[in-house]
Amino acid sequence: MRNLKITIQYNGSNYCGWQKQPDSLGIQGTIERAIYDITREEVKLTGSGRTDAGVHALGQVANFKLESAIPVDKIPNALNSKLPKDISVIDCIEVNDKFHSRYNAKGKTYRYLIHNSMYRSPIYKDISYHVKYELDFDKMVKESKHLIGTHDFKGFMSSGSSVKDTVREIYDIRLNKQEDLIVLEVEGNGFLYNMVRIIVGTLVDIGRGRINKSLKEIVESKSRSECGHTAPAHGLFLKKVDY
Amino acid sequence: MRNLKITIQYNGSNYCGWQKQPDSLGIQGTIERAIYDITREEVKLTGSGRTDAGVHALGQVANFKLESAIPVDKIPNALNSKLPKDISVIDCIEVNDKFHSRYNAKGKTYRYLIHNSMYRSPIYKDISYHVKYELDFDKMVKESKHLIGTHDFKGFMSSGSSVKDTVREIYDIRLNKQEDLIVLEVEGNGFLYNMVRIIVGTLVDIGRGRINKSLKEIVESKSRSECGHTAPAHGLFLKKVDY
Known part of the structure; x- marks a missing residue:
């Protein structure tokens, strides 16, 4: 049996x-069904991680075991x-x-x-995410740099997560403005539940002037209530998974 | 009666x-109906120009005459x-x-x-527009520069147009590559029917190597058959109208 790794948008x-979900296939189940349609094999597709409802992907990675001899370069089409x-x-x-898509993931963007x-x-x-308030973009860029490095991001996690070790390393964070679009990209060795969306919500609150503390202090507080709101799911893209 | 100019995406x-259309309101009719809904006035909305089915806008301009005293800054919301x-x-x-949105337009992007x-x-x-073939981006950029200036763009017009004067001036054309997206922007004093889509189709054919002539010769030929295909409507955005 071959172990196949696919990249998905x-x-x-x-x-x-x-x-x-009980009443819905999700992305995972939809792809499993397509694999069945072309191979008549019921596979289990393992993703690099879950994405929430509404979240998009430019480079989600998943793997599955397959009997069929179909050549790999024919599989995407x-x-x-x-x-x-x-x-x-x-x-x-x-x-x-x-190879395991989740366990072997070394980093994500x-x-x-x-x-x-x-x-x-x-x-x-x-x-x-539509933000109609004026944002101090330069301040957001400057503050975002405090996230780079290894920190305990406990405050940047939605409640309900059972994760114990909340230390993560952020390799880089970049913000670019293209006309009325702000494109944020963040790269790290792993992310807590809703971490990116809380980072974005906090940066937006800083850009609006609703939060006046430095992101350095906010990270150090390890407190969810010091952070900003959770930005909505539909602005988020899983761009890349590194192995 | 006030004359109001609106910008529309x-x-x-x-x-x-x-x-x-007989069986469809189009963008124009949809906006006229919204104006009626808020003012109970049946206005005629004049656009800077038509856009075809599937074409998008980031800055279409239109004007209409209104009796209602509603403040202009309340109108968008x-x-x-x-x-x-x-x-x-x-x-x-x-x-x-x-002021007339169409007659007074001095240029478009x-x-x-x-x-x-x-x-x-x-x-x-x-x-x-999804192009799956490899494109020589640098060649496309280089060739696109031949379009800048005042030329007879007769070849870059779909048949069926009744326009007599086919001379237009292109002020600038820019191509940028952002990962797998090529963003083309073209600015001119006016555009013939399907002119931008034929420019894009021709540049894609040049990038693919299906057309080997220079865009300079193609423009000079004034012949539709020397140009490339008409790129599809759904990649096109009317970005800006200048007055």
Whole structure:
């Protein structure tokens, strides 16, 4: 049996998230069904991590074991012919038997889009967070740099997560402004539940002047209540998983 | 009666284009109905130009005469509360009585998105042209510069147009590559029917190596058949109208 690693893009707007739910296939189940459609094999697809309802992906990674001898370079088009248009498999390679998408992930990059304009955008509405308040972009860039490095990000985690070790390393965080879009990209060895969305919400609150503390102090406080709001899911993209 | 100028963004995916059709309101009719909903006035909305079915706008301009005394700065939000989410009014100002969105337009800027990747994008599918072939981007940039200046663009017009004077001036054309997206922007004093889409199709054919002539010769030939294909509507955005 081969162990196959696929890279997936999706628009999460119409899904309950990566994971199957009792009444819904999720991205995972939708791809498993497409694999069944082309191979008649019931596989278990292991993702690098779950994404919540509404979250998108430019480079989600998953793996599965397959009997079928279908060549790897035929798999993306074969799957895409069965998948709905809001999911696309963009790569498939064979990996060694031990490879596990989640356990072997060494780092991830997320992108977050903020549409900063007085009025809603008909173009970016499903893929960005609409912030109508004026934002001090330079301050947001400056403050964001305090996140780089190894810190206890306990405050940047939604309650309900059972994770014990809340220390993570952020390798880099970049903010770019392109007209009325702010593109944030953050790269790290791992992220707590809702961590990126809380980082974005906190930076937006800093940019608006609703939070006046430095992000350095906020991280050090290890307190969820010192952070800002949780930015909505539909601005978030899982961009890349590193192994 | 005040003469009001509005700036509009829209995602054209679900519309027959700017103009009303016998069985469909179009963008124009949809906005006229929203104006009626808030003022009970049946206005005629004059656009800077029509956009075809599927074409989007980041800065379409239109004007209309209104009796109602509603303050201009209240108009965008009032209209947006009545408009579907794929149309957004982002500005409204009072202009002099003589102002006409079409006749007074001095120039326009269009944007065109090309998604250049082997596989379709679930994120950009409705707002970009998916080109799966490898493109020589540097050659496309170099060739595009031949379009700048005043030329007879007769070849870059779809048949069926009744326009006699086919001389237009292109002020600037810029191509940028951001990962797998090519963003083309072209600015000129006016554009013939389908001119931007034929420019894009020709540049794509040059980038693919299907056309080997220089764009200089192609322009000089004044022949539609020397140009490339007409790129699809859904990659095109009317970005800005200058007065």
